[in-house]
Amino acid sequence: MCESNVYIKNNGTETLVMENVAAITPCGENRFLLRGLLGDSQEVDGTIEDINLMAHKIVLRAQ
């Protein structure tokens, strides 16, 4: 499976926001809707810092 874990980076520290994210869609200015495999979802503020599909890791930078 190709879900990724999404982290938010703030002052150099990465914090896990949501695991097994299946889709990411912008839902406002510097805001993203994260959707999981099971229909769970969460909105998070930030900008894209790095998407590493091999590592299953997406990092957003806090605003």
Added chain:
Amino acid sequence: MCESNVYIKNNGTETLVMENVAAITPCGENRFLLRGLLGDSQEVDGTIEDINLMAHKIVLRAQ
């Protein structure tokens, strides 16, 4: 494998930019560096429109 194909959307039409992208990193204002599995890379202008990891598809919106 979890690489994705990256498309650019312009006036509603999606055009394939690069296949088997392993990593995406911002490299300027509304500009992204796409890196492939084999070390190939390409820069593309746009903003994130949708990331669908299950479909292995990432869509950027042309500026």
